[in-house]
Structures are given as C-alpha cells and as structure tokens.
Amino acid sequence: MTRFALTLEFDGGPFFGLQRQENGPSVQQSVEEAAQRITGKDVTLHSAGRTDSGVHALAMRSHLDIEKPFEPFRLMEALNAHLRPEPVAVTHCEAKPDDWHARFSCIGRSYEYRIRNRRAPLTLEKGRAWHIARPLDADAMDEAAQALVGQHDFTTFRSVHCQSASPEKTLGRLDVSREGDAVLIRAAARSFLHHQVRSMVGCLALVGQGQWRVEQMQEALEARDRAALGLNAPPEGLYFVAARYPDEEQEI
C-alpha cells in the first residue's frame, strides 16, 4: 500500500461541495470513482478542507491509499484521464509516508476571497467572484479585519452546522487589498470553523459599503452570537489556495 498526496484544482460551481453528499455530486465522489476505476478497489479520499457547495480550489491537498504499485506521475495522469470532463484536476501527485494525513497533518490553511467591485455585471468572472456594485472602501475593510486576527471565540462567524469541538480559533492573517476594481481578501489560519471565511467576508463587505462602522467588527466578534453576524458572503468568490505541512516547510 502506498499513500499518495494529491493537489486538486476544481471549479466548485457544479458540485455540492468537496465532501461526499447524499443529495448531489461532490469532488470527493468524483476523485474516489476515478481511483476505483483505475484500481478496481474502494478508495477513500481525505482532504485538508471541507469546502462548501460552489467554493473553488486552486490547490486543495488530499490523500488516498492505493495497494497496487504506481509511479506518482502515472497515477496523476490516470486520475485526470478518468476525471474528464468534470472540472476537477490533479495538478500534483507524490508518495508520502503512511502516517502523513492530508487533514490531520495539516498545520495551515489559506483562502482567498475575490470581489469584483463595479457597476457592470460580471461576464468572464461570473461564478468566480462576488459582484458588489456599491463602492467598497478597501482600506476600511482592512482596518476592520485586523480586529479578528489572533485567538478568539469565533461563534459569531460560525455556521450553526459547524462540527468543531470549540469555537476558539487563531486567525493568523486577514488582509484586504484593492487591485483595480477587484477587492481581494486573504485569510490564513491553522484551521477555520465552518463558514468562517464567508462570514468574515460578509461583514467586511458591510464595512466596505459603510453600512457598518469599522468598530462594529470588534463588537460582532465580542457578541459571540451568530445573530450578530451581518452577512454571509456567497460561495462563488471563495478559493482554497494552500495547505501547509510540517514535512514541506522550508529549512531556514
């Protein structure tokens, strides 16, 4: 048996999320079925994050165990051949020790959230960004974001369906920057609560539009109450961009 780490890129649009669902197609099901067609065996995919319906990934990290010997490049090619024409691709594949786990070994997750801030509807980025027509003050958003960085009880920014044992998380980074008519939000933490990034982004958008004062972000956090949430941002602007593992950290 060999444990293979996969890097997955996918368009979340047609999926009911990464994790297997009873009610519709999932990225997990697509990759597992591709692996089953190659190996003739049941295969389970484990992943660093559990992205929601409509959320994209540039580099989700996952793993699966395969009995048959495989050269990693050949496995990647075979998986991609069987995944066609679904919008899921394996961009990297490598063998890992048996105790390497895509979810439990992961020590850092990064997301990007993309907003297009203009009057005109989206064309090429439809389904790839959140369209906000009212002008956003990205500097005010960035200032408000800093209230959330650090270790806090994030109950306000947590889905009622969240299965995490504790609402305490340590947010390492939450930056907002403007590039032309795009407003980009970058978030990094060891781990996130369910809907945490979208909930934080939704409230930042209220600050950006002047509907919330900058200080209201701090107040919402301190409320520790889901009812204090201003807005949950839509999934189509969210991208899982990177996962960190101890064995891959650069030596200094």
Add this chain to the structure above:
Amino acid sequence: MTRFALTLEFDGGPFFGLQRQENGPSVQQSVEEAAQRITGKDVTLHSAGRTDSGVHALAMRSHLDIEKPFEPFRLMEALNAHLRPEPVAVTHCEAKPDDWHARFSCIGRSYEYRIRNRRAPLTLEKGRAWHIARPLDADAMDEAAQALVGQHDFTTFRSVHCQSASPEKTLGRLDVSREGDAVLIRAAARSFLHHQVRSMVGCLALVGQGQWRVEQMQEALEARDRAALGLNAPPEGLYFVAARYPDEEQEI
C-alpha cells in the same frame, strides 16, 4: 443625436464572434438589440476589432448613435439591464464628438493570448486559455517573436478570409513571458490582419515545444505564403485588451 463610446467586456464562448452573423448569436446583435429595446429605434454598433467566435474581450471599444438624450451612466445601466443574462457587459460609457469612430479613429489595438502549460487538464480556466501539456520554452518563443516585430508582409499569418486591402502591417510589440505555468503573449499594433494573432501564437507554440527552430519564424514570415503557417492557435486563449485613440492619449 449623441455618439456614445462603450467599453465592452465579454466571454466569447457562446458567440459566433463580435460581428453580426447570419448563422448564430453575436455580441453586436446582443448590444444592438439591447439598445433598440431602450430607444425603440434601430441602432448600429461599430467596434475597434472584429473578434472571432470564442475570442474574449476585457475592453473592446465600440460606439453607437442615439437620438434620445441620455446621461452616459444611465445608458450604461440600461444596456446592462437589457443584456442580462448574456455574458456581455458595458463597463464604461461616455459621450464623444460625432466624428469619433470606434473603428476608424482607433490608432492601436492590443491583445493578450493566455496559455496554461501543464499536464493537468484545465478546470477554472477551461474555455479561457489554451491548454498545452508539452513543456514550452518561453524564452525561445520570445526570441522567435522578435522576428515578427516591425513592418512586414504578413501573408503567412493571414486568414484566407481576410478582407484587408494589403497584407502589410506594422507589428509594434510581440512579447512572450512565463508566470508559473501560464505563458502569456502580448501583441500590439495599429491594426491586425484576420487571424494574425492566433496564427503568430500557433507558430510560437511550435517553437516553444521545439518542433520549430527559432529561425523558422523568420523563414515562415519571409515565405509570404499561408501554406508556411505551422498552426493556428485556438480562439479560447485570445483576449482583446485595449484600443488607443488620439483624443485619449496622455499629454506628456
């Protein structure tokens, strides 16, 4: 009557090109029909370029004449409302003098061509870039590209359907650069022949894959023969990115 300059962004995927076609939907038809629904009059759209089926635009420049007085911002909003849900958007609208012409006043056109160079199939960029799995040498492509810069007879790189009076054009810029697994080609000229950018990119891809020597680009140009063309690149990687007009040039 007022002449309005429009900046158009569109996903070329569902269209048979920018220009009106008898056999299928066009960007021109969509915009003209939106303008007709607003004004109740026949309206003709003129554009800086005539992009082919599947070619995208980030900022196509066009104009139309409207009898009824309109505030430019209101016209943009009304056009966008009537264009929904088609993937065409008016991102800017302004009044211009009656002798300003989107096509005939234009003194420069720029295109970008996007290649994703990796083994894995495309997901989020499917239909938005040319996928080339074999490794490309972007430095060799850039070197070969320089043979085409300047004033030349571009017969080799011209569609048999090209309606231009002369095959002579002056190519101002043709640059190739790599950004990760993306290879970007930027082309600028006063004007281009039909299929010229895609024909140049197709041959550059042959150089990048080592199927053509760098010098073969020069030889293909000098052949002045369509039969010397190596390959016409597919439309989905091509974007019309900018048009220049004398009245909009920055004063120095």
